[in-house]
Amino acid sequence: MEDKQSNNEDILTNRQGHPVTDNQNVRTVGNRGPTTLENYDFLEKISHFDRERIPERVVHARGAGAHGYFQSYGTFGDDPISKYTRAKVFTDKDKQTPVFIRFSTVVHGGHSPETLRDPRGFAVKFYTEDGNWDLVGNNLKVFFIRDPLKFPDLVHAFKPDPVTNLQDGERIFDFISQTPEAMQMITFLFSPWGIPANYRNMQGSGVHAYRWVNEEGKAVLVKYHFEPKQGIKNLTQQEADEIQGKNFNHATQDLYEAIEQGDYPEWELFVQIMSDDDHPELDFDPLDPTKLWYKDEFPWVPVGKLILNKNPENYFAEVEQVAFGTGVLVDGLDFSDDKLLQGRTFSYSDTQRYRVGTNYLKLPINAPKKHVATNQRGGQMEFEVDKGEKQNPHVNYEPSIIGGLKEAKQSGKDHTPYVEGEVKREKIDRENNFGQAGETYRRFSDWERNELILNLVNTLKPCRKEIQDQMVEYFTKCDEDYGRRVKEGLSSEEHSPMETHRGPIGSTETEQAVQNAKKM
Ligand code: HEM
Numbered sequence: 001m002e003d004k005q006s007n008n009e010d011i012l013t014n015r016q017g018h019p020v021t022d023n024q025n026v027r028t029v030g031n032r033g034p035t036t037l038e039n040y041d042f043l044e045k046i047s048h049f050d051r052e053r054i055p056e057r058v059v060h061a062r063g064a065g066a067h068g069y070f071q072s073y074g075t076f077g078d079d080p081i082s083k084y085t086r087a088k089v090f091t092d093k094d095k096q097t098p099v100f101i102r103f104s105t106v107v108h109g110g111h112s113p114e115t116l117r118d119p120r121g122f123a124v125k126f127y128t129e130d131g132n133w134d135l136v137g138n139n140l141k142v143f144f145i146r147d148p149l150k151f152p153d154l155v156h157a158f159k160p161d162p163v164t165n166l167q168d169g170e171r172i173f174d175f176i177s178q179t180p181e182a183m184q185m186i187t188f189l190f191s192p193w194g195i196p197a198n199y200r201n202m203q204g205s206g207v208h209a210y211r212w213v214n215e216e217g218k219a220v221l222v223k224y225h226f227e228p229k230q231g232i233k234n235l236t237q238q239e240a241d242e243i244q245g246k247n248f249n250h251a252t253q254d255l256y257e258a259i260e261q262g263d264y265p266e267w268e269l270f271v272q273i274m275s276d277d278d279h280p281e282l283d284f285d286p287l288d289p290t291k292l293w294y295k296d297e298f299p300w301v302p303v304g305k306l307i308l309n310k311n312p313e314n315y316f317a318e319v320e321q322v323a324f325g326t327g328v329l330v331d332g333l334d335f336s337d338d339k340l341l342q343g344r345t346f347s348y349s350d351t352q353r354y355r356v357g358t359n360y361l362k363l364p365i366n367a368p369k370k371h372v373a374t375n376q377r378g379g380q381m382e383f384e385v386d387k388g389e390k391q392n393p394h395v396n397y398e399p400s401i402i403g404g405l406k407e408a409k410q411s412g413k414d415h416t417p418y419v420e421g422e423v424k425r426e427k428i429d430r431e432n433n434f435g436q437a438g439e440t441y442r443r444f445s446d447w448e449r450n451e452l453i454l455n456l457v458n459t460l461k462p463c464r465k466e467i468q469d470q471m472v473e474y475f476t477k478c479d480e481d482y483g484r485r486v487k488e489g490l491s492s493e494e495h496s497p498m499e500t501h502r503g504p505i506g507s508t509e510t511e512q513a514v515q516n517a518k519k520m
Helices: 040-050 148-158 169-176 180-189 237-246 250-260 315-320 339-355 435-443 446-460 465-478 480-491 507-519
Strands: 063-072 096-105 120-128 131-138 210-213 219-228 266-275 301-310
Touching: 063 120, 063 250, 063 315, 096 301, 131 219, 148 169, 148 339, 169 446, 169 465, 180 435, 180 465, 237 446, 250 301, 435 465, 435 480, 446 465, 446 480, 465 480
Parallel strands: none
Antiparallel strands: 063 096, 063 301, 096 120, 120 131, 210 219, 219 266, 266 301
């Protein structure tokens, strides 16, 4: 006879399916204790609780996520997009591809305030019919460094001091004053662009040059940018301080509530294109992630739209365990030779095997929404073996004449770039560390420049003189006015490190930010 109680969906059980009859009292000798060790329900409950956390992401620990879809336009300007890429996520007009997105801040831990001056992560997983494609980008369109060997040092300088556990502007600028390639990123970061108002009102960028490959195996260089339909909105330091005093979760809350209310955020995806060569006519290297490709020379061409329309059902299962990587590309989308991109590509799956576990790609949030058939077996938390309908369960190797999985057919010609050169450790030729940073400074509007100077002066003021001098030298190389204003701010008694200042607030400011975005 069926046990009615154990099949009742309301009944609390332990993980073994045993009904729990007392969830208030541990088993004890008498009602005052001592407790007994064979108390399986209690041990199971507490030991699972003891393991509830997995390691935080080493960077981008604080985040919010949502589901949605990407809809392609199928064209690139007047051409069918297939002229440049054979990736089906783009070529099939009006095709809707499911996506999961995770926005994040970078430096601090999982519950840190969302008002901090920090780049914002903008990572998108496209569950395409050819398998998953991840575009792991940021809100800002450039990065601090161009060599992946420097990444752990960059992050250590921005993270809290290993002795005091305090974030320290002197450690940050000690590193930055020896890293001139960071000047454009620093110029954006210390301006209002360093504190987006929330996740819905910010851009997203792939930052790196990638490649698109067409049916004939021909490649072009591309950069990806998401533009929010909601408009761009950035905060002054004072506005951010005010929000933080009342709500340190404002960006997560804004995203969650908008989606719950059916006010679905939307971005248009734009792509810039360059021929796949080293472009000696430019004063920078097209593969350098510290540089913008200016819009007037390399227009932003709309290729599709991204809409977020569903909140996660469980934060941990989806937002915490989602795993993005720059190596996760599909047919028709390829790497470029950008060294930083290639360094990142090792780092993501490496950290995820540690952070989530060997079988992290089997979790529903990470698994492709299509048939998967590998010969991988085992590993911690293996719970299901890939099986094709015709697959012989004894054959978990390839090639085989008695069964097993077969190689897929190539869908177009391989792109086979020719590479030669001496193997060496060397900087790139066209560093041009200051030119674009100066141009960015000049393209800002007045209130953005004022904020930039104020934020830099406030952070640099407590630093030692050698660091200040080196930074002023860099700012001057970017733009004389830029250097002069920081220098004056540092020698003036007016600014104290704690002092803040209110810039113009409201719609004019937002309008200006949007106009400026159009220029970059
Ligand atoms: C997260 C490494 C540069 C955007 C991460 C994580 C690592 C990492 C280890 C944690 C991943 C996880 O635990 O799942 C690196 C290295 C870089 C680099 C080694 C340079 C060599 C960049 C750049 C961008 C970027 C240039 C933007 C274009 C992100 C984003 C996340 C992230 C958005 C969070 C992904 C998520 O929401 O799960 N990075 N990163 N990173 N990184 Fe990077």
